[in-house]
Amino acid sequence: xxxxxxxxxxxxxxxxxxxxxxxxxxxxxxxxxxxxxxxxxxxxxxxxxxxxxxxxxxxxxxxxxxxxxxxxxxxxxxxxxxxxxxxxxxxxxxxxxxxxxxxxxxxxxxxxxxxxxxxxxxxxxxxxxxxxxxxxxxxxxxxxxxxxxxxxxxxxxxxxxxxxxxxxxxxxxxxxxxxxxxxxxxxxxxxxxxxxxxxxxxxxxxxxxxxxxxxxxxxxxxxxxxxxxxxxxxxxxxxxxxxxxxxxxxxxxxxxxxxxxxxxxxxxxx
Amino acid sequence: xxxxxxxxxxxxxxxxxxxxxxxxxxxxxxxxxxxxxxxxxxxxxxxxxxxxxxxxxxxxxxxxxxxxxxxxxxxxxxxxxxxxxxxxxxxxxxxxxxxxxxxxxxxxxxxxxxxxxxxxxxxxxxxxxxxxxxxxxxxxxxxxxxxxxxxxxxxxxxxxxxxxxxxxxxxxxxxxxxxxxxxxxxxxxxxxxxxxxxxxxxxxxxxxxxxxxxxxxxxxxxxxxxxxxxxxxxxxxxxxxxxxxxxxxxxxxxxxxxxxxxxxxxxxxxxxxxxxxxxxxxxxxxxxxxxxxxxxxxxxx
Numbered sequence: 001x002x003x004x005x006x007x008x009x010x011x012x013x014x015x016x017x018x019x020x021x022x023x024x025x026x027x028x029x030x031x032x033x034x035x036x037x038x039x040x041x042x043x044x045x046x047x048x049x050x051x052x053x054x055x056x057x058x059x060x061x062x063x064x065x066x067x068x069x070x071x072x073x074x075x076x077x078x079x080x081x082x083x084x085x086x087x088x089x090x091x092x093x094x095x096x097x098x099x100x101x102x103x104x105x106x107x108x109x110x111x112x113x114x115x116x117x118x119x120x121x122x123x124x125x126x127x128x129x130x131x132x133x134x135x136x137x138x139x140x141x142x143x144x145x146x147x148x149x150x151x152x153x154x155x156x157x158x159x160x161x162x163x164x165x166x167x168x169x170x171x172x173x174x175x176x177x178x179x180x181x182x183x184x185x186x187x188x189x190x191x192x193x194x195x196x197x198x199x200x201x202x203x204x205x206x207x208x209x210x211x212x213x214x215x216x217x218x219x220x221x222x223x224x225x226x227x228x229x230x231x232x233x234x235x236x237x238x239x240x241x242x243x244x245x246x247x248x249x250x251x252x253x254x255x256x257x258x259x260x261x262x263x264x265x266x267x268x269x270x
Numbered sequence: 271x272x273x274x275x276x277x278x279x280x281x282x283x284x285x286x287x288x289x290x291x292x293x294x295x296x297x298x299x300x301x302x303x304x305x306x307x308x309x310x311x312x313x314x315x316x317x318x319x320x321x322x323x324x325x326x327x328x329x330x331x332x333x334x335x336x337x338x339x340x341x342x343x344x345x346x347x348x349x350x351x352x353x354x355x356x357x358x359x360x361x362x363x364x365x366x367x368x369x370x371x372x373x374x375x376x377x378x379x380x381x382x383x384x385x386x387x388x389x390x391x392x393x394x395x396x397x398x399x400x401x402x403x404x405x406x407x408x409x410x411x412x413x414x415x416x417x418x419x420x421x422x423x424x425x426x427x428x429x430x431x432x433x434x435x436x437x438x439x440x441x442x443x444x445x446x447x448x449x450x451x452x453x454x455x456x457x458x459x460x461x462x463x464x465x466x467x468x469x470x471x472x473x474x475x476x477x478x479x480x481x482x483x484x485x486x487x488x489x490x491x492x493x494x495x496x497x498x499x500x501x502x503x504x505x506x507x508x509x510x511x512x513x514x515x516x517x518x519x520x521x522x523x524x525x526x527x528x529x530x531x532x533x534x535x536x537x538x539x540x541x542x543x544x545x546x547x548x549x550x551x552x553x554x555x556x557x558x559x560x561x562x563x564x565x566x567x568x569x570x571x
Binding site: 001002003004006007010011104105106108109111112113114115116119264266267268269 | 314317320321322323324341342343345346348349350352354355356357358360365368369370371372373374409412413
């Protein structure tokens, strides 16, 4: 197993460090900049009402005429760059095997080693979770780096942030599970990435339009972001058990389906 | 004991044929050639043997293990070189041997180093800077360094220069002399003829012959080329019964001589309006060509 771990690290160490560095930087900057924006946000919302809709959709909650300090902090965790960075890591990692390896022909080397497909899948999954956790933790570190400069009344509660991070990690697992499934089905990495990105974009748009379009509201339970509500968690300081359970359910189901497909399919290099 | 045993092995890709009813028995310590033209089904058979693909029908075992269900176990004692060796871009020979050694639970540096020296491979070069021949050598290194009981080599000489092909043949002969088995897939007759002691010929997904090279040699024919005086003579002359597969082009006849004693044929030639002729020593090419020949009249001979 050490050999397989070394192979994975050789492929994913640098990308993981880059994703982590990116998330660290974005979180540190957002934590520092957001309090300074809060003062002027009221007048922006007055002049540009659609911005309120946009922020409300991102946060997944109705916002009044003014955004509370806590709600403003929740924006940190739903900022598109933050979401794209973490999902980017999940999709990059999870579409390498088998789709990426079949695509470039290296699957023959991997499958020639005395490793069962189950073992390959399991080690890839554990490494994906470990590196994903590292990327998210680095983002948290970025938040902690600059949170000291934030006014006391704006600082989110420590336990609230932990719950949000657990919810965020569950979201990461759901995306990773879907990426593993797409990769297991496909012979082309581009197609696997495209399928997951299409699902994420559709999910994002559905979640975005649901608050102000009835037909979308009736199916918004299908959108992954419906189960990621940092604003509510920070406001209520309540463990989002149901949302985490749904996201883990999606992730584990997709992951198990991916394993089922991989263990049964015939593999030939393209 | 059969190192490789298959019965009724069939693989279909939807309506497209892969292989059909393949039966193979490869005994321990043999150098077994698996010969066939491109697209005949050689790689499909190999991919089933290694558990990359599941057969549609039939059964296959390698070293007594079921190829699909116990693929991870059997690969502990199998080395494999794919038809087109593609490696991880970051991989050097040294890293490849280390990772492979860790996965296989043994140190491969010494044996890998010896093979690298014989193949003239620099172990410090990254795969993305390697020529095709270098990648092929590294593929061979990964397949042979752990001294597997069975080496499955899918067209292993592609990309190797003639000297390196000879070196590989020597390595494989020594490997087999130590009791290991080589399953050598190729579409080139000469390398199978030189190296292997037994050969199975696959065509259109089916095994059309499975014989020892010695038996095939006993049936080998001579190639005959006749130059007649004129095209008219070439067209009018009737071929004797021992001359088969006669191809007539203008003044020229090219054919196979199906007899152990060419003297009677030489007397027949002397009585014909022939300006020149040549008669080769017995060779396997004719036998193989017969198996390869397009199936115009319904089946292999």
